[in-house]
Amino acid sequence: MSTDYASAGLDKLQLGHIRHFDNLSRQPPNEWALMKGKGYGQEDFGGFRFQLAYMAYALALAHRHRLPAAPGVFKPVFQRLIEKILLPEVWMYWRDVSRGGSIFNAHLADKYSEEWDPVRRDNIMYGAYVQSMALLYNYLFNDDRYAKPGALTFQFWSYFWGGQPKRFEYDQNSLNDHIYWQMVESGYLGVACEPNCIFQICNQPAILGFRMHDLVNGGSSAEEVTRGYEQAWKDFGRIGDNGHYHIMITEDAKTVRQNMGKAPWVDAWVGALMNMWNRDFVHQHYPRQISDLVKAGENDALSINVPARPEIMGQRIVTDDCDFGWVTAWTSEMGDAERLQGLLAHADRYMAPVWREGGLYYPRNDRIEDANGNRTLIEPMSGNVLLGYARLNIPDGLWRLYNEPWSKAHFEEPAITEVSSDIDIWRAVFDPKVNKLEMIVERRDDIAGDGSIRLSRALSRGRWSMICEDIEIAHGAAGDVVVTGPLNVSIEKNYLVIRFPRGFSHSCAVAFAAR
Amino acid sequence: MNEVGLPPASPIGGSFDLVDHHGRRVTDAAYRGRYVLIFFGFTNCRVVCPRALTRLSAALDLLGPLADRVQPLYITVDPDRDTPEAMQVFLRSYPRFVGLTGSKEQIDRVKGEFRVFARRISDPDDFDGATIRHTAIAYVMGPDGRYVSHFTDTSSSEETADRLRTLLALA
Numbered sequence: 001m002s003t004d005y006a007s008a009g010l011d012k013l014q015l016g017h018i019r020h021f022d023n024l025s026r027q028p029p030n031e032w033a034l035m036k037g038k039g040y041g042q043e044d045f046g047g048f049r050f051q052l053a054y055m056a057y058a059l060a061l062a063h064r065h066r067l068p069a070a071p072g073v074f075k076p077v078f079q080r081l082i083e084k085i086l087l088p089e090v091w092m093y094w095r096d097v098s099r100g101g102s103i104f105n106a107h108l109a110d111k112y113s114e115e116w117d118p119v120r121r122d123n124i125m126y127g128a129y130v131q132s133m134a135l136l137y138n139y140l141f142n143d144d145r146y147a148k149p150g151a152l153t154f155q156f157w158s159y160f161w162g163g164q165p166k167r168f169e170y171d172q173n174s175l176n177d178h179i180y181w182q183m184v185e186s187g188y189l190g191v192a193c194e195p196n197c198i199f200q201i202c203n204q205p206a207i208l209g210f211r212m213h214d215l216v217n218g219g220s221s222a223e224e225v226t227r228g229y230e231q232a233w234k235d236f237g238r239i240g241d242n243g244h245y246h247i248m249i250t251e252d253a254k255t256v257r258q259n260m261g262k263a264p265w266v267d268a269w270v271g272a273l274m275n276m277w278n279r280d281f282v283h284q285h286y287p288r289q290i291s292d293l294v295k296a297g298e299n300d301a302l303s304i305n306v307p308a309r310p311e312i313m314g315q316r317i318v319t320d321d322c323d324f325g326w327v328t329a330w331t332s333e334m335g336d337a338e339r340l341q342g343l344l345a346h347a348d349r350y351m352a353p354v355w356r357e358g359g360l361y362y363p364r365n366d367r368i369e370d371a372n373g374n375r376t377l378i379e380p381m382s383g384n385v386l387l388g389y390a391r392l393n394i395p396d397g398l399w400r401l402y403n404e405p406w407s408k409a410h411f412e413e414p415a416i417t418e419v420s421s422d423i424d425i426w427r428a429v430f431d432p433k434v435n436k437l438e439m440i441v442e443r444r445d446d447i448a449g450d451g452s453i454r455l456s457r458a459l460s461r462g463r464w465s466m467i468c469e470d471i472e473i474a475h476g477a478a479g480d481v482v483v484t485g486p487l488n489v490s491i492e493k494n495y496l497v498i499r500f501p502r503g504f505s506h507s508c509a510v511a512f513a514a515r
Numbered sequence: 516m517n518e519v520g521l522p523p524a525s526p527i528g529g530s531f532d533l534v535d536h537h538g539r540r541v542t543d544a545a546y547r548g549r550y551v552l553i554f555f556g557f558t559n560c561r562v563v564c565p566r567a568l569t570r571l572s573a574a575l576d577l578l579g580p581l582a583d584r585v586q587p588l589y590i591t592v593d594p595d596r597d598t599p600e601a602m603q604v605f606l607r608s609y610p611r612f613v614g615l616t617g618s619k620e621q622i623d624r625v626k627g628e629f630r631v632f633a634r635r636i637s638d639p640d641d642f643d644g645a646t647i648r649h650t651a652i653a654y655v656m657g658p659d660g661r662y663v664s665h666f667t668d669t670s671s672s673e674e675t676a677d678r679l680r681t682l683l684a685l686a
Binding site: 177 | 631648
């Protein structure tokens with residue numbers, strides 16, 4: 001099934017989302033244009049970490065299912081996203097949040113102290129993203145750069161305050177081990193986000209990370225943790241009387257906070273991720289849950305029911321809930337094509353999509369609805385990331401990423417491993433049965449670049465020939481290349497390098513002689 | 516000087532000062548030079564501990580003479596009820612194991628070092644109306660007292676024996 005999507009390749013909108021991720025990843029350090037949410041201090045979905053992590057997850061899904069022979073499209077973006085999530089701007093909120101004092105656990109405020117290391121205690125909503133992104137990277141690109149000692153280092157120093165430099169060194173394995181043992185110590189119930197608050201959802205990314213760790217290093221920690229997780233949550237249930245997922249449990253009193261208000265983001269976020277290891281359970285409850293969350297609009301468009309948020313302590317809560325984005329992402333994982341298309345139709349109609357530097361996104365709009373009552377509110381997390389995630393995902397896409405890993409042979413097949421910035425890859429799939437790499441390539445006029453792609457693992461497969469639209473472009477073997485068509489094809493080191501002229505937009509194939 | 520927070524080389528294990536099932540004081544130093552296989556539990560445990568100790572005992576049997584290089588320990592998570600005498604009775608069925616108990620503070624400390632979860636929950640089927648849910652991991656500590664590896668409760672006797680054999684061969 002997944003191969004059907006790879007054969008079909010990407011459409012214009014999907015390419016637009018990937019390029020928008022690429023554009024955001026290329027912003028200079030601490031430039032967060034288009035990414036700032038309504039709330040203060042990186043404490044909710046307005047936090048950059050969520051956008052960075054789910055862009056990486058969306059790229060992982062797109063690479064795994066839709067563009068498997070083009071790691072070069074995704075790998076550099078992934079690296080830049082990981083680089084950004086290590087920036088203090090992303091994680092320094094923890095120094096304050098670690099002190100406790102939220103309304104959930106005001107009684108524990110004296111127990112907590114300021115913690116600078118963002119992953120040492122609790123804060124799974126950050127640590128698990130770093131862990132899972134690094135391990136996904138290793139798995140997808142067969143590159144262990146984040147396994148090197150200190151490869152995931154959190155450091156902070158200010159000229160203006162804070163005293164001595166702070167530096168906390170981890171790598172993908174030490175961070176994974178650290179999270180794993182926190183899971184063990186919790187009896188597999190999970191690691192807290194804010195102090196004392198164990199959210200169901202926030203432990204799902206850690207499970208994805210464990211699975212990737214197992215795929216890279218061997219072992220069965222994901223299976224162990226999910227089995228323990230099932231057992232631990234049995235005491236409390238995972239779903240409330242109203243059929244919706246519990247939000248969280250308090251670590252000290254073991255009190256469950258139910259989703260009494262049927263907040264869409266709770267169900268949708270949990271369901272979209274938990275499906276990776278608990279598919280039957282998630283699918284079983286989906287029909288009842290989603291029917292409470294989605295409502296019909298005009299001309300097949302769908303929107304969502306969003307409950308009013310009560311004031312707390314006389315204060316209005318200002319956060320990015322990302323209800324629309326999460327519900328849309330969830331429908332994609334559930335394979336609910338009708339609702340997915342309906343929600344995307346609503347977004348395209350009422351949420352003002354923008355094309356910018358080749359990228360597609362829905363810009364932040366704080367206005368809840370238009371004059372006709374159509375929902376227009378959209379947050380950076382939804383507009384930059386989640387709607388793109390939904391378009392790039394396939395039915396049970398995360399489940400397949402988790403349960404149907406690539407074979408070792410995949411990493412030995414010819415692939416597009418470098419792509420210049422002005423190239424769009426619409427399709428890239430290697431068919432081992434016929435020993436052929438098929439691709440659709442377009443060189444853009446509106447973006448600077450040298451119009452090149454590089455193929456790896458091609459020269460070791462013997463004689464080859466490249467054809468574009470039935471015209472032979474080049475053929476060769478080992479270090480020899482004979483150019484017979486209108487493209488510049490050369491060999492540089494171990495790469496087959498192809499340079500495309502401006503305006504090029506064609507399907508091509510590189511066929512290899514039978515092995 | 517920088518404030519550097521390096522995760523420890525191993526986040527698991529540490530020193531302990533407990534009492535064995537003969538009533539003698541024992542510290543971790545007593546086992547230097549040997550591998551130590553540690554399982555945490557409680558003697559009133561009806562399922563997890565008997566199954567684990569049976570499996571681990573069988574794995575050590577499979578090792579033959581190599582098992583002499585491994586000292587299995589059973590550390591209680593229920594110090595109120597698990598006196599040395601209670602542990603001695605319980606461990607008659609698992610004679611390879613040395614039982615260790617101590618004060619609540621001593622046990623809390625060693626649980627923390629090994630990241631062990633243990634929580635009392637109500638259980639109408641239990642004689643006391645409660646049981647203890649606890650971590651079911653067997654920890655392997657090296658001759659220098661440092662963490663080497665661990666086994667979960669899904670590892671069979673044969674798998675455990677094979678991995679222990681490999682670890683012992685590496686020494």
